Amino acid sequence: MSQVDAAQLESAIKCYQDPYLNEDLYALNAIQKVESDEQGNVTVEIQMGYPCDGIKGGMVQILTSSIENVEGVESVKINVTTKIIPHQVQNHMKNMDKVKNIIAVASGKGGVGKSTTSINLALALSQEGAKVGILDADIYGPSVGLMLGFPDGTKPKTHENQFFIPLERHGIQAMSMAFLVNDKTPMVWRGPMVSGAVQQLLNQSLWDDLDYLIVDMPPGTGDIQLTLSQKVPVAGSVIVTTPQDIALLDCKKGIEMFRKVDIPVLGVIENMSVHICSNCGHHEPLFGEGGGERIAEEYETALLGQLPLHKTIREQTDSGTPTVVAEPDSEVALMYRDIARKVTAELSQRAKNYTNLFPEIIVSQD
C-alpha cells in the first residue's frame, strides 16, 4: 500500500502548465506513468510531443518541488523523454519514409534573412533534442552551405550512384542546390525545372531518420513556390519578414499562398526587428515597429519571435558558425531556441498523419 494519495499527486503534477501549450501535462497526454512506493518514493515518466531540452530542467524543478509538498512523499524521480510523430500534410499526401515532418521556411521577399533564420532554427531544434536536417531549396541564392561552413565546391557523396548522402555539420544534416549546380545554372532554370530539381534533391537524399526537415524555400510567392508547396509533403510553414511595409505586404502573400494549398502557417518571425548598435547597445527600429504583430493578428497566426538586426548575427552566420552554435547562451541564441519550441509545440497539436499507416488500396477493374 502506497502512503501517498494518488489524487493529491495528480493535482501536484497539474500545477505545472506547459509554457507553450498552456495546458497541464495530463491534458497534453504527456504523463506516461506515476508511481509511488510504500516508502513514499515517487517516480514520474513524462513524454513530451515536441523537443524541449531547454526547458526540461525547469520543468523537473517545478514538478519536484510541487510533488515534494504532497504528504508522505520522501523522494521524487522524474524522467522526461520526447516522442515526435509525423503530422498531417496537405492533400492527404504521404510523408517521406525517413522524414517525419517537413517545415517550410518562406519569405514573400528576398533578403529578409530567411536563410539565416532557417539555419538557426534548424540548429536550435537540434539543440532542443530533435534529429534535424536542412534542405536549401533557394536555388537563386543558396547560402546554407556557406552558413554551415562548407567550403565552396563541396559535393555530397553518393550511394550506389543513385542517392546523395547529406553532409553533416554542427549536428544537423544538410543538402543544398549549391552542392549540385555551378554558379551559372540557376539563372537559366525556369519554374518547373526548379521544382523538379528540388523534389529530386529531397527524395534522392538518404536522410537519416529526421524528426524535422527545414526547407529553406526560394524567396517570393510565384509559380516555383506554389508548385513546391503542392508537391512536397509539408506539415507546417513559417514566414520570415522584416517590419518594413513592403516586406509585410509580401509576407501576407506568403501566408495566403500556404493557405491556398492547405499548409498550416505555424507563425511569423520578424527579423531585423530593431537595430542594436554594437558600440553602445542602443536599440533603434530601423524598419518600423509592430508590423509582425499586426500581421499575426490579422491572419490569426502567432508572432513567433522578433530577432534584432545585429552585426554578430551576420558575422557568425556568414562565417559558417551560426549564432545558435557560436554563442549558445546569448540572448539571440535563446530567442531562436524559444522560436524552435514554439513552432514544434504548435505542430505537436496538429493531427497525426495516418496516411502512412494504412496500405494503399487500389481498385482495379478487369
Ligand SMILES: Nc1ncnc2c1ncn2[C@@H]1O[C@H](COP(=O)(O)OP(=O)(O)OP(=O)(O)O)[C@@H](O)[C@H]1O
Ligand atoms: N538579424 C540579422 N542581423 C544581422 N544580419 C542579418 C540578420 N538576418 C540576416 N542577416 C544578414 O543579411 C544577409 C541576408 O540574409 P539571408 O541570406 O538570410 O536572407 P534571405 O532572405 O535568405 O536572402 P535571399 O532571399 O537572397 O535568399 C546575410 O548577410 C545575413 O547574414
